[in-house]
Amino acid sequence: MSQRRKFIKQSLLGSALFLPGVAASCAQTNEQKTPSGEKPLILSTWNHGLPANQDAWAKLNETGSILDAVEAGVRNTELDMENLSVGLQGLPDREGITTLDASIMTGDGSCGSVAFVRQIKHPISLARAVMEKTPHVMLAGEGARQFAIAQGFPLEEEKLSTKAQEAYDQWRITSQYKPVINIENHDTIGMIGIDAAGKLAGSCTTSGLAYKMHGRIGDSPIIGAGLFVDDEVGAATATGLGESIIRICGSFLIVELMRQGRTPQEACEEAVRRLIAKNKGIEDIQAGFLAINKYGEVGAFAVHPGFNYAKATAEGNVLIDSGSHFSK
Template sequence: MRRRKFVQLASLLPTGVLLNNSNVQAKSVDADNEINPVVISTWAPNVKANAAAWQVLVKGGTALDAVHQGVMVPEADPNDQSVGYGGLPDRDGRVTLDACIMDHQYNIGSVMYLEHIKHAITVARLVMEKTPHVQLVGEGALRLALENGMKKENLLTEASEKAWKEWLKTSQYSPMTTVENLLERIKNNHDTIGMLALDKHGNLSGACTTSGMAYKMQGRVGDSPIIGAGLFVDNEVGAATATGVGEEVVRICGSHTVVEYMRHGYSPADACKEAVKRLIKARGEATARKLQIGFIAMNKKGETGCYSLTGSFTMALRNVAGEKVIDAPSLL
């Protein structure tokens, strides 16, 4: 294999060092002007998901295939109680999943309130590639999965069922107790996975998948399956995804907002910061202090960044320089 000369570009925010800095420029260009791949995802534990996506990218695969394969890792992990199999149920004990996927050509697919299928992201891609629609919900999404050879299974694990029954003892059947305790829960775990990738052809794609807010009201849908809220990709500009209390991300069309700031010249980190500032303005600081919201973003150059509302948020990054976990700065 002939040797290639790589030029690595890196930049730090003036207020931090690399591991505490959300603005990591991960662009690399080889001698043939190919872009070296980059993948980022929400939360430190998702380095495992990044590793799966990275294997697709380094073999020359597309960003779309990379994010698809990457987020399937936590979807199949019973110990991840915020995504897929083992996800915490709604207040009636039903595990319902939301997911969406978007490629570099504005192709999109989404599923909401999907039961009995572990890999919601695969069903979202089926919506994108095998139907004339962009969103399917509930029974319709399940039927599409079954018609394409996917199997029904029980997604409620023993551990998640136990946690739900403990919640019932003191919750008075109110999902508001989940909102009030979300920050405490995230300190010991994480919430949802959003993933963005840039492939060697310079194309971006993204995926987002979740079991949603624990103990939510039946039928609740957050930001994760909504294009423009939980995820948005514009191949001319960049991509963004979100995590946290989905109702608040939807309120400001969060991921689309981040991408639009990048369109106007903001770095990925600063674009995420501006979206957080917009949320604080919309909700007021007192309310915002009770919430957890995090954004991650990547532009066409492979530069990445993140920002959060109230802390306790990390971004996992994998590029030619290796793997790192970045603590996102916060405004509150």
């Protein structure tokens, strides 16, 4: 008898799906559970992301490759003489030497990076060469420079740009080393993108924290810290004080939180909370995160106000202010 009652109950439940309004209600529920985003989509950190996005979008239209796009986009910033946080024109270390870090990654796990490299105009392209032409993920210092020469990268004259030299001379008067929070206290451009088919890629390039100790490496070339990409989930990139980001493997953390069901925004906010918990003197630390999931949904969040990002879609290229844990 109990089996018969169970059978009748299941039959009634199944039949209910065909009653007027019930099927539509269930379909609506399923539709609501499907995230909605935009594809193709390109995101990049800070206001210098606007011209970077333009170049990335043009390259995506030209080649159809999201990897080509994220490389081309940040190459724009590497050549921007007005930018003192990326490229050879960037602010030097304490010894007056400009050293560069960069990383690039695709959603299938392919990745490459260079750290503490000198005299290379486009470290992002060198990082891609490491990814595509070596069995390694990262090359550093003189080894990265030698590889660049072997690959035909021209060596640039090791000379500070006019603006960097002026800033360095001023800094040497006191030679103090203490980050100061403002919207210009950043040391990278991070870019992540997704194409119409859902393929993801990301890039990150920097001249590093101004007046750092010679040999210091930040989060930008470290896969999982400054950048992480997974086609099955999404992508994330970071900006700000690299040491604080490395301590929590920030970009990897965000992607894993999205894998567990968090939205990009929820994942970025959680990453900021963990960063605050793991770093002392948070009042003097700025860091921000930018994320996208495989559906094209976006998230961004920072420790302090001032972080913004550029978003490029078929409808245009706009600069957006991120939210932050602390308010002004």
